[in-house]
Amino acid sequence: xxxxxxxxxxxxxxxxxxxxxxxxxxxxxxxxxxxxxxxxxxxxxxxxxxxxxxxxxxxxxxxxxxxxxxxxxxxxxxxxxxxxxxxxxxxxxxxxxxxxxxxxxxxxxxxxxxxxxxxxxxxxxxxxxxxxxxxxxxxxxxxxxxxxxxxxxxxxxxxxxxxxxxxxxxxxxxxxxxxxxxxxxxxxxxxxxxxxxxxxxxxxxxxxxxxxxxxxxxxxxxxxxxxxxxxxxxxxxxxxxxxxxxxxxxxxxxxxxxxxxxxxxxxxxxxxxxxxxxxxxxxxxxxxxxxxxxxxxxxxxxxxxxxxxxxxxxxxxxxxxxxxxxxxxxxxxxxxxxxxxxxxxxxxxxxxxxxxxxxxx
Numbered sequence: 001x002x003x004x005x006x007x008x009x010x011x012x013x014x015x016x017x018x019x020x021x022x023x024x025x026x027x028x029x030x031x032x033x034x035x036x037x038x039x040x041x042x043x044x045x046x047x048x049x050x051x052x053x054x055x056x057x058x059x060x061x062x063x064x065x066x067x068x069x070x071x072x073x074x075x076x077x078x079x080x081x082x083x084x085x086x087x088x089x090x091x092x093x094x095x096x097x098x099x100x101x102x103x104x105x106x107x108x109x110x111x112x113x114x115x116x117x118x119x120x121x122x123x124x125x126x127x128x129x130x131x132x133x134x135x136x137x138x139x140x141x142x143x144x145x146x147x148x149x150x151x152x153x154x155x156x157x158x159x160x161x162x163x164x165x166x167x168x169x170x171x172x173x174x175x176x177x178x179x180x181x182x183x184x185x186x187x188x189x190x191x192x193x194x195x196x197x198x199x200x201x202x203x204x205x206x207x208x209x210x211x212x213x214x215x216x217x218x219x220x221x222x223x224x225x226x227x228x229x230x231x232x233x234x235x236x237x238x239x240x241x242x243x244x245x246x247x248x249x250x251x252x253x254x255x256x257x258x259x260x261x262x263x264x265x266x267x268x269x270x271x272x273x274x275x276x277x278x279x280x281x282x283x284x285x286x287x288x289x290x291x292x293x294x295x296x297x298x299x300x301x302x303x304x305x306x307x308x309x310x311x312x313x314x315x316x317x318x319x320x321x322x323x324x325x326x327x328x329x330x331x332x333x334x335x336x337x338x339x340x341x342x343x344x345x346x347x348x349x350x351x352x353x354x355x356x357x358x359x360x361x
Contacts, residue, residue: 001266002248003044003051003080005036006259007058008277011096014129015199016157018191020261020275021059027277033068035281037075039258042288044079047266051080051256053245055089060116062092066104073108082109087244089114089153094132094140102147112151112243113144114184120174121167124160134174141178151241153182158215160188161196161205168215169222176226181241185219186234187212187351216351233312233353250309252302260290268297308357316344322360330356 009029010021044051054076064072073082082088089112090105097105105113119125120134132140144152154175158168175183190200190207199205220230228236232250235243249255257264261275274280274292283290303321310317319327319341327343330336335349335356349356 001047001049001051002245002253002255003054004255004257004262005040005054005056005061006257006262006273007056007061007064008260009058009063010060011063012129012131015195016128016160016188016191018194019059022277024063025277027281029064029068030071031281032277033064033072033075035284036072036259039284039289040076040079043256043258047256049254052085053087053089053248054080054082054085055087055245057089057091059091060093060096061090062096062101062105066101069104069108077109085109085111087112089243089245091116092140093130094137097140097143099143099146102143102149106148110149112153113149114153114155115140115144115180116155117175118155118157119160119163119167120171121163124163124167124171127160127162128157138174138178141180151181153184153243154178154180155184155186156219157186157188158219159208159212161199165214165218168218172219172222176222182235182237182243183223183228184235185216185223187216213351217347220347220350229314230350231314233350247313250313251315252306252309265297268302270295270297304361307360308354311343311345311357311360312353314344316342317360318342326360330359 006020008021009024011023013021013023076082088110090110091114093116115137117132117137118128118130120137122134125132125134141152141154156171156175188196190197196205200207223236224230228238229242230236231242232246235246237243254266255264256266257273260273260277260280263272264270271291271294273290274283280290307317307321316339319338322343327336330343330349331338334346335352336343336345345353345356
């Protein structure tokens with residue numbers, strides 16, 4: 001069982017991000033934290049299996065003040081043995097914390113910080129609407145190391161409008177030199193309800209599969225050469241530093257999502273919380289939960305999801321779950337190979353994981 005907490009607050013809404021988020025606005029952060037803890041108490045206590053990992057994402061969790069962080073983790077500590085969890089990941093943006101606050105993260109039980117850096121190239125950061133500079137991003141890694149953080153991940157993005165191949169190479173080189181434990185390298189996707197999607201719709205920017213593939217292969221080459229293991233389509237880890245929480249998702253473990261817009265899958269029941277922070281606080285206060293949608297998943301739905309997720313990993317998907325004819329075509333074209341009864345994508349197939357998954361089902 002995995003536990004996810006959604007913290008929706010951001011100083012600024014980035015033009016590429018489709019997650020539910022907003023500036024603090026009219027919802028007092030203290031009331032939100034109280035609501036989150038109320039939902040956590042009622043829903044965690046109802047679980048038959050207790051969470052083994054905790055992930056705080058957003059939004060920007062590192063925006064929370066030390067007072068609110070202490071209250072949140074203190075309340076969670078009454079429900080869970082935080083020190084006994086496999087992993088406690090905390091998303092943070094550079095320039096939202098200093099050494100003292102980073103030490104607080106560690107004191108509260110955080111074992112892994114995922115830094116939303118995205119690029120070390122100034123004009124690319126500006127295009128992405130990021131608030132930090134390349135220098136602040138690099139300094140943030142050092143701050144976390146000084147604070148004794150056991151694991152540091154750097155999030156990067158490629159195929160961004162105006163980003164050259166040399167920009168991407170330089171960003172990768174800088175990231176590698178900072179010696180993080182983990183690097184996530186995401187291909188930009190144009191999601192609905194984002195400014196980037198509207199630019200694409202108007203024809204102001206365009207997508208290129210060739211550019212996507214070149215940038216993907218460059219990351220694979222450089223990161224592997226630097227000692228990182230490519231264990232999921234977008235994720236690279238130094239030996240012993242693969243994300244336990246994210247691997248749980250890809251393997252199809254149950255997960256409980258708390259906070260506005262958060263999704264849960266427990267057994268065959270999938271539910272989603274209301275994507276409205278003020279409404280979330282009101283619903284939790286009156287009902288103890290903020291579930292807006294719920295559905296029962298059948299065996300076929302779970303099978304299809306397992307294929308789509310497991311195919312992204314270096315473990316691959318059991319052959320018993322996939323269509324035999326499709327498997328043969330993929331192997332024939334060099335996009336996948338069979339390993340110990342599992343179908344594993346090759347380097348050529350990895351960037352095509354989504355259309356390949358669609359073909360297999």
